[in-house]
Amino acid sequence: MRVPFVKMHGLGNDFVVLDGREGALPTLAADAARRIADRRTGIGCDQIVILEPAPDANHDLTMRIVNADGGEVEACGNAARAVARLIGRAARVWTRGGTITVAPEGSGAQVDMGVPRFDWEAIPLAYAMDTGALPVAWEDLANPAAINVGNPHLVFFVADCDAVPLERIGPLIEADPLFPERINVNVASVVARDRIRLRVWERGAGLTRACGTGACATAVGAIRRGLVDRAVTVALPGGALEIVWGADNRIAMSGPAAESFRGGFEWEAFA
Missing domain, CATH: 3.10.310.10 (Diaminopimelate Epimerase; Chain A, domain 1)
Structure with a gap:
């Protein structure tokens, strides 16, 4: 065939x-x-x-x-x-x-990605904890946000996302027993109120040049922490995406x- x-x-x-x-x-x-x-x-x-x-x-x-x-x-x-x-x-x-x-x-296209979920069962996690800042760490990566935007993401905010050995530590976090369905791992650096730099280790795919759901999860995590405004550019190795988390709680993503x-x-x- x-x-x-x-x-x-x-x-x-x-x-x-x-x-x-x-x-x-x-x-x-x-x-x-x-x-x-x-x-x-x-x-x-x-x-x-x-x-x-x-x-x-x-x-x-x-x-x-x-x-x-x-x-x-x-x-x-x-x-x-x-x-x-x-x-x-x-x-x-x-x-x-x-x-x-x-x-x-x-x-390109615009996508309405829906409403993010924050309950620990929705991520899912192995047991209950605060998903806004998980009380856990892997080496120097600590207190990430956990967000489900259709698939599960962990977001670490760091001074320099390029300095994180994501190709080594990403698979360790992805497969941690805390995440029964595994998880996508994001390391992000806030550059300004309207701009974030991001690298992503994708569950089942490894390091990728861009991750749309990762950009959405990272923007939402940064907005919840008061680090950026509700409209933000997320710059990935492959290029930039525009993310807006609207007053209706829905995420709009635009990019090529x-x-x-x-x-x-x-x-x-x-x-």
Whole structure:
């Protein structure tokens, strides 16, 4: 079976998009996902994005996200912008992390990411604690905020995010027993009331050039601590995203997304 794909990215966070809205795709096993995502022997990506028909009349389509390690996750902000560009219109999208609204905008898209959650059960954590500043530390990283923006994030505010050995400590935090579903790890430096620098270790994908949900979680965490205003630019290694946490408690994210190329592969080659 030959399957077409679209390679896309948002600020360098890259995806293989498989469109199953009009014809059902075979089940994507974890091993097959890892082989497709492999940058040497596969197509190469941080995540595989699978589009499927809407589950009900209140949605336009379904978006599923599978990380490079083969694990399916709840949400991906950069992928949401890529999907908006691909379909070329505003849409209500069902994800495992909840309903999001996407709309193309210039060379990118705007995404209504919904309402952040702060209850310890919603992160989730292994046991109850204050998610505004967790009383825990890993080496010099201490007292992070924990926020669920469709998927779970831990945010550390540090003087210089570039100085943190995130490639070493990120996987240790991600897999800590405190996080029964693992967690995304963000290290952020507040530059001004309207600007944050950010690096992210993504659960199941590792260091990525950008993370849309991480930018949303970091902005919300900084706003809750009074460090920035409710509209803020989050600068990641791959570029910048504009995040607004509105008075209605909903998060709006805006930024670029682009198509890289199109191709096709024999499903059996990766199955």
